[in-house]
Amino acid sequence: MVHVDLIAGARPNFMKISPIIDAIKAASGEGKAITFRLIHTGQHYDKNMSGSFFEQLGIPEPDVNLGAGGGTQAEQTAAIMIGYEKLLMESGKPDLCLVVGDVTSTMACAITAQKLHVKVAHVEAGIRSGDWSMPEEINRMVTDSITNYFFTTSEVANQNLRDAGIGEERIFYVGNTMIDTLLKHRPRFQQPEVWSELGLEDGKYLVMTLHRPANVDQEEKLKDLIQKIVDHTLDLPLVFPVHPRTKKMLEQIGISHERLHMIDPLGYLEFNYLVERSKAVVTDSGGITEETTVLGIPCMTLRDNTERPETITQGTNELLGTDPKAIPPAMEKLFSGNWKTGNVPHLWDGQTAKRIVEILLEKL
Numbered sequence: 001m002v003h004v005d006l007i008a009g010a011r012p013n014f015m016k017i018s019p020i021i022d023a024i025k026a027a028s029g030e031g032k033a034i035t036f037r038l039i040h041t042g043q044h045y046d047k048n049m050s051g052s053f054f055e056q057l058g059i060p061e062p063d064v065n066l067g068a069g070g071g072t073q074a075e076q077t078a079a080i081m082i083g084y085e086k087l088l089m090e091s092g093k094p095d096l097c098l099v100v101g102d103v104t105s106t107m108a109c110a111i112t113a114q115k116l117h118v119k120v121a122h123v124e125a126g127i128r129s130g131d132w133s134m135p136e137e138i139n140r141m142v143t144d145s146i147t148n149y150f151f152t153t154s155e156v157a158n159q160n161l162r163d164a165g166i167g168e169e170r171i172f173y174v175g176n177t178m179i180d181t182l183l184k185h186r187p188r189f190q191q192p193e194v195w196s197e198l199g200l201e202d203g204k205y206l207v208m209t210l211h212r213p214a215n216v217d218q219e220e221k222l223k224d225l226i227q228k229i230v231d232h233t234l235d236l237p238l239v240f241p242v243h244p245r246t247k248k249m250l251e252q253i254g255i256s257h258e259r260l261h262m263i264d265p266l267g268y269l270e271f272n273y274l275v276e277r278s279k280a281v282v283t284d285s286g287g288i289t290e291e292t293t294v295l296g297i298p299c300m301t302l303r304d305n306t307e308r309p310e311t312i313t314q315g316t317n318e319l320l321g322t323d324p325k326a327i328p329p330a331m332e333k334l335f336s337g338n339w340k341t342g343n344v345p346h347l348w349d350g351q352t353a354k355r356i357v358e359i360l361l362e363k364l
Contacts (some may be wrong), residue, residue: 002034002364003094005113009043009080009105012178012287012301015268016123017102019180019353020058029359034361037094039087041080041105042067056269057181060113073104073135080108086118093118096363098142099228100177102136103309112144119364123177123343123356125150126157129307140307141248149363151356154310174355175347178287179294183350185269192270194263198237202277204235209244212284214322215302219253221324222246226301228324229282232331232352239274241265280334289317294348298339302328 006021006201008014013014017038024036054061066083068076099106100123110120122143129137144150150166152158153176161171194200208229216222229238240262241252242305250262266274272291275281280298286308292299293315301319311317316339320326333339347355 001059001359004034004036004116004360005097005109006036007041007097007099007105007109008038009041009068010101010103011277013100013103013105014053014059014214015057015078015181015287018057019184020098020100020123020356021059021355022184023353024033026354027361028036028085028285031297032361034357035189037064038062039084039109040065041083042069043076043080043103043105050194053267056267057185064301065176068105074230076104077108081112084109084112088112088116088118091113092183095119096118096121096149096360099358100121101364102143102190104135104139107139107142114146117149120146120359121149121151121356122147123151123154124157124234125185126152126159126161127154127307128157128160129305131305137307149359153348154308156309172356174359174360175291175349175352176345177352177356180292180350181354182272182291182294186272186276188269189273190267190269191273192266194239195274198239198261200237200239200274203279204234205276205278206238207274207283208238208240209281209283209288210240210246211242211284213269214286214304215284216246216249219249221322222342223253223255223326225319225327225341227261228253228327229331230260232328233259234335235259236262237284239263239278250353280281290317292316293342294344296342300327300334303325310345311351312346315341 006017008017024034027034042065050143067130068079068083096119098121099110113120131137131190151162151174158173185263210216238260242262278297281292282300284302289299289301289308289311291310299317301317302322306319320330
């Protein structure tokens with residue numbers, strides 16, 4: 001019997017883990033000898049991580065919650081490592097610790113597992129932004145430096161790993177589990193209340209999300225950014241589910257406009273209902289650029305770099321940078337009908353988790 005620890009510490013982690021849980025259950029149902037333990041490190045406390053979140057995505061309640069939320073980067077890393085080490089020493093070690101993405105939990109549990117001689121698999125391995133000012137980039141690099149099995153989303157990620165000296169026999173190009181989740185739940189996207197409240201229509205509004213410090217921590221910059229977006233989106237409504245960090249800053253600068261609709265964060269099914277029917281998305285999130293690429297929705301990313309270049313080279317995403325001056329020409333391109341169509345990257349087909357589990361059964 002192969003025993004796998006599945007590690008998740010933040011909302012996107014659970015979206016990436018969910019299809020792997022389904023695939024393990026399916027394999028087990030077919031008589032394959034594999035089982036899992038779902039571990040929530042407690043890294044992020046988020047009201048959207050309530051029971052309804054797990055219910056919406058069909059994720060079982062975690063078997064263990066390490067309760068390691070809050071504190072500085074170092075305090076959180078230490079709390080997760082202490083909690084996971086204690087679990088491994090008291091409850092027995094699995095055959096594999098599987099981590100996903102690039103949050104603190106990913107790095108902390110990978111380190112803890114390796115020090116107790118438990119093999120590590122990293123899902124979404126090899127992605128790089130080249131920006132060491134982002135904690136996520138450090139987490140990716142450290143995790144990949146001590147990983148045994150690398151599950152990748154793109155050929156770019158494969159090459160990043162080869163350049164770091166990783167042998168081909170440990171790199172597995174499997175696709176994107178985030179897209180497994182998207183495609184599974186696409187028929188179940190739910191119309192949010194804001195749809196009827198604002199009288200929204202297909203293709204006649206934009207969706208915005210902003211949370212990165214480079215965009216939201218400077219009052220004048222944030223004000224200028226939002227003003228440029230408002231000024232260059234014709235008469236279309238702008239639906240802006242506001243991250244708590246951004247909300248605080250917006251309240252301080254007192255920005256408002258009749259077409260700018262700042263709403264509370266939405267559930268997964270409601271948010272993607274809005275994205276799929278929008279004219280375009282303006283964001284600084286990495287995961288959303290993957291979803292818009294698959295949904296075929298134009299996406300403008302307000303960042304200077306990205307760890308997901310395939311969303312630009314193949315998908316519907318464009319990297320605008322963080323200078324508000326980049327907004328007007330991008331909007332002109334959108335409204336003149338000249339935005340690229342884009343394609344879905346290879347293996348982003350909803351079968352990634354199944355491929356991962358087949359490889360684990362073969363290797364372990």
